[in-house]
């Protein structure tokens with residue numbers, strides 16, 4: 001079932017999601033619905049906050065980069081290294097894209113939909129996407145991570161699109 005997406009100014013995007021206690025059918029159903037919602041919106045990543053659910057669940061589909069779709073429950077970044085810039089956007093902030101500096105490589109520990117522990121090592125866009133989605137679970141948007149120049153550029157863009 002496609003879920004409603006929540007946008008930038010909605011307070012739910014500023015709240016911290018709570019850990020999932022047990023990976024139940026309800027959580028698996030949420031994951032399925034999140035994939036359906038993300039595909040309908042042509043996104044590559046989604047966090048549960050964005051569909052109004054404050055549980056620590058994220059999904060990614062970077063098939064175009066040769067990475068198979070994944071759902072991670074209670075994801076935690078346990079290693080971060082280096083630094084790199086990636087152009088990011090967000091389904092909760094339609095039409096806004098900006099360069100964000102994040103760790104170049106991360107290792108994430110999480111549970112999969114079977115409730116088993118998994119470790120994911122990621123670099124480049126994959127690493128950026130994981131950090132972006134995990135930020136959502138902590139109430140953080142990519143807009144909060146922009147350097148001052150990018151922020152000004154984005155605000156000007158916004159002003160140009162909404163002159164009144």
Ligand code: NI
Pocket residue numbers: 089090091092132136
């Ligand atoms: Ni996002």
